[in-house]
Amino acid sequence: MLTWVDVRMPSIELDRSYLIYIDPDAGAEVRLADALQKRAQGGAIGVVTDETVAMLHWERIEAALRDRGMRVVSVVVPDGESSKTLSRAETVAENWVRGGLDRKSVVLALGGGVVGDLGGFVASVFLRGVPYVQVPTTLLAQVDSSVGGKTGVNLPSGKNLMGTFHQPLFVYADMSTLTTLSERDVSSGLAEIVKHGVIADPSLLALLEERAEDARKPIEEPVLLGELVRRSCTIKAQVVAADERETDVGQPGGGRARLNFGHTVGHALESASAHAHSAAGPLRHGEAVALGMLAAARIGVALGPGDPTLEARLEKLLPRLGLPIDLDRRLDAGVLERLNVDKKRSGARIHMVLVDRIGSTVITPVEPARLAEILLGSKPR
Numbered sequence: 001m002l003t004w005v006d007v008r009m010p011s012i013e014l015d016r017s018y019l020i021y022i023d024p025d026a027g028a029e030v031r032l033a034d035a036l037q038k039r040a041q042g043g044a045i046g047v048v049t050d051e052t053v054a055m056l057h058w059e060r061i062e063a064a065l066r067d068r069g070m071r072v073v074s075v076v077v078p079d080g081e082s083s084k085t086l087s088r089a090e091t092v093a094e095n096w097v098r099g100g101l102d103r104k105s106v107v108l109a110l111g112g113g114v115v116g117d118l119g120g121f122v123a124s125v126f127l128r129g130v131p132y133v134q135v136p137t138t139l140l141a142q143v144d145s146s147v148g149g150k151t152g153v154n155l156p157s158g159k160n161l162m163g164t165f166h167q168p169l170f171v172y173a174d175m176s177t178l179t180t181l182s183e184r185d186v187s188s189g190l191a192e193i194v195k196h197g198v199i200a201d202p203s204l205l206a207l208l209e210e211r212a213e214d215a216r217k218p219i220e221e222p223v224l225l226g227e228l229v230r231r232s233c234t235i236k237a238q239v240v241a242a243d244e245r246e247t248d249v250g251q252p253g254g255g256r257a258r259l260n261f262g263h264t265v266g267h268a269l270e271s272a273s274a275h276a277h278s279a280a281g282p283l284r285h286g287e288a289v290a291l292g293m294l295a296a297a298r299i300g301v302a303l304g305p306g307d308p309t310l311e312a313r314l315e316k317l318l319p320r321l322g323l324p325i326d327l328d329r330r331l332d333a334g335v336l337e338r339l340n341v342d343k344k345r346s347g348a349r350i351h352m353v354l355v356d357r358i359g360s361t362v363i364t365p366v367e368p369a370r371l372a373e374i375l376l377g378s379k380p381r
């Protein structure tokens with residue numbers, strides 16, 4: 001059954017509230033096309049997707065759009081993080097201009113977080129900004145990156161260093177797209193659901209603990225997956241609506257910044273793994289977040305306010321979700337050096353998101369050197 005989550009932004013000048021549709025039924029592309037036709041008001045649709053998603057899911061969506069007489073200009077980018085660049089953004093925009101898109105056009109970003117971040121970014125600056133719709137096709141994108149309006153590309157110096165806040169017209173999660181995901185990408189998305197449970201919803205964490213093995217099976221368990229997506233989006237929507245631009249870091253709980261739980265050390269591990277040569281390749285974003293949550297749990301206890309049960313609880317749950325827990329093996333001085341360039345650093349200190357009890361966060365400013373001391377000092381010898 002089609003359900004939705006309402007993202008209600010406090011009204012500024014424009015009403016920027018929107019719906020996240022979660023559609024687990026066959027024929028979702030028809031309902032997506034209907035929703036798009038209503039909102040596009042005759043404008044052409046500028047699509048961005050990646051090679052894998054184009055091959056697996058674009059044909060049926062394109063057919064549904066063309067059946068309604070909508071004009072479509074699509075651009076397919078290579079898979080993966082290497083497409084999140086300014087030069088790729090230029091290529092996408094150039095193709096849309098040549099295809100005749102104008103200010104009445106609507107952008108459709110069909111894919112995982114890479115395509116969503118890239119497509120949202122180009123939409124926010126194309127002809128000084130056009131509306132866009134997110135159709136997330138990875139679990140990570142459905143529960144996290146498609147919601148909240150953060151768009152962006154990477155720079156050679158680091159991830160997501162150029163970007164905008166641009167909220168979508170709506171988000172359409174067609175749950176059938178998850179059935180073609182690799183096991184590793186399903187697990188990667190589950191990590192962000194764990195995060196949402198840990199920072200804001202003890203009963204969501206308990207549901208994952210109860211049904212961890214089932215949560216890895218989007219084909220057999222579409223109802224469970226739909227429920228996990230809906231509950232995760234509800235949490236993200238509430239946090240984002242209260243602090244869209246992540247300016248409330250000083251507020252109790254940390255505003256939008258609390259969504260960065262697990263991301264400080266996670267980003268450092270992710271970028272270190274991108275430069276290492278391992279047979280498994282670089283860490284997926286969610287895998288890095290899983291390890292980063294373990295690190296944050298340990299740091300929380302060392303600094304005082306952290307929930308002392310959290311690390312052990314995560315160590316039990318994460319492997320059942322197909323996620324790594326080999327934090328100590330991966331930590332070294334090179335990884336911790338990367339904390340120094342974390343963009344969430346303010347002055348000389350990093351704002352660490354800590355969990356004082358499941359469902360509640362505190363932000364603690366801490367020197368990068370102190371983080372390194374805690375993490376390297378706690379490694380088994």
Ligand SMILES: NC(=O)c1ccc[n+]([C@@H]2O[C@H](COP(=O)([O-])OP(=O)(O)OC[C@H]3O[C@@H](n4cnc5c(N)ncnc54)[C@H](O)[C@@H]3O)[C@@H](O)[C@H]2O)c1
Pocket residue numbers: 050051052053056079080081084111112113114115117137138140141144145146147148149150151159160177178179180181182185188285286
């Ligand atoms: N904007 C935000 O708030 C936010 C939040 C979290 C993460 N992100 C960003 O999201 C990105 C990671 O997203 P991701 O994990 O979705 O990665 P991704 O977009 O690279 O997708 C992972 C892989 O899955 C493939 N894929 C996508 N959908 C598929 C499907 N249905 N079936 C089979 N294969 C499919 C893709 O082609 C790709 O190879 C990072 O760039 C990260 O910075 C953004």
